[in-house]
Amino acid sequence: MTPGAAKQADFPGAGALRETGRLCALGLDVLVSIFRRPFQTREFIQQCWFIASVTILPTALVAIPFGAVIALQLGTLIVQLGAQSFTGAASVLAIIQQAAPLVTALLVAGAGGSAICADIGSRTIREEIDAMAVLGVSPVQRLIVPRVLAAMLVAVLLNGLVSVVGVMGGYFFTVVLQGGTPGAYLSSFSALAQLPDLWVSELKALVFGFIAGVVAAYRGLHPKGGPKGVGDAVNQAVVITFLLLFFVNFVLTAVYLQAVPAKGS
């Protein structure tokens, strides 16, 4: 056993801890590199365009049934409770606070993140990343930062899209299919929802976009064993991102509900 190998801790779960540590290290590297000049504007715009083009349509298509499901579910529930006039308020709250950032993040991770991971992964196994580092250009700054920023920006913008489309879908299903009153639906919008809900929604989207970008880039930079490893890495990137997203969403929601008192309470 060489001293180099002996240094690495070797207990159950050490591998997972090591990977987590490296992932966090890459996240920190990205944060630091964001502020390092020169900023790769061209790459950033290209990546924004790319991620947006692969996510806009699926996001909109997912948002409509999502809004509808919430409207239907809440609609029946609220009628039973006798609070029809709050249908609009409840569905807006649910869509903006929970549904929109999650739908956005799932699509940014599933469509954008997998593409980023596959791209970076194939560059890694072709030694392009090494070649770039050897040419004195930091791959994190040159390739990863624009992608992560693009994922964040697109997530924030898509979040707005999902909110609007989702609320419109909810309106359609409540008013047209369940015979709700349009006026009650609209006027109850602001009964429960408040402005900080929108802010936290956008904040969540921003954080989720960051996580999706960093995880995708991390898995892409460390594929195991050649071309097959890239396929596995993409798969893992999506799964890891999903797990992280739901966990982080739970934490952010818990903190938000504690920090910002609900309207009217």
Add this chain to the structure above:
Amino acid sequence: MGAEVVIEGLTKSFGNQAIWRDVTLSLPPGEVSVMLGPSGTGKSVFLKSMIGLLKPDRGSCVVNGVDIVTCSEAKLYETRKLFGVLFQDGALFGSMDLYDNVAFPLREHTKKSETEIKRIVLEKLELTGLQGAEHKLPGEISGGMRKRAGLARALVLDPEIILCDEPDSGLDPVRTAYLSQLLIDLNAQIDATILIVTHNINLARTVPDNLGMLFRKELVMFGPREVLLTSDEPVVEQFLNGRRIGPIGMSEEKDAAQMAAEQAHVDAGHHDGSGAEDLRGVVPQIEPTPGLPERQGARRRKDRVMQILHTLPEAAREGIIDSLTDAERARYNVRSHRRPPAASFRGSLHETQEIARLPRQDWRGASGR
């Protein structure tokens, strides 16, 4: 003048598997060195450790006063600008055409105007015989062309140190000869320190000033080319002649039983895979193309080698003296004593502490570890 690279006690392992241990050598500034070694002895890993892509377990690699192994990231990226690295299959950026690939380092690191970049890029592409192919994508050209484009990109910043990972693999013998000539010409023009990792014997015999060999997780030797070319080490002899008889097996290690069996086959008249003649011995080195300046590195090396001449093994000494012109022999005050051919000479490498010593005397007995 190119930068000097001083490597001390470099050790690398992946998990429990040691790749090589205690590699100590220095690449003299402005000279051309070749690192030989059977496939799978970690030659590419060695190159990657030298430029900080892989982190060695121990040891140091000092370039221009910066230790690549321990320095900060920012310093590492700064130092890497001194390097031009040719990867095994070129490692071109797949999304850019050849022109943009070669222009990439210039655009990233210099403030040159596009017309100036165009002039430099086209010059380097012509140097590597790629004129007319500048708007092809790496996926559309042959492996040999990718390799040459990779070299063009490595040269574009006029590096002080050029590292080539198997420049000859995938190239035909003629293109390899052109490439060898190109490397020597470059050395004459920009006086860069060059390290070539290869297992091409012809290149190893004709190109370098210094020659080293990695085998069984150790640096077998590193020193003036004459030392290795005339060496009687069984590994070196087997490798240079490309025969099956010797310590190198199909997988790296070979045990005594297999060696005996193979020897019995050969004794029974079975061909051992080598050519008719012994390829060891000092052959003339490639000179820069006529019209180019003299290689400063070669001149400095001559002085350096003559200073340590008395420490070298006898066969190497004879080879060096034979390669000198009469005027040089008079200048260095040495005479040739023609000895029997190298085959009858037993190496005495442990006396050559300075430049061609065995890093560990017991490396041959190391197979058990």
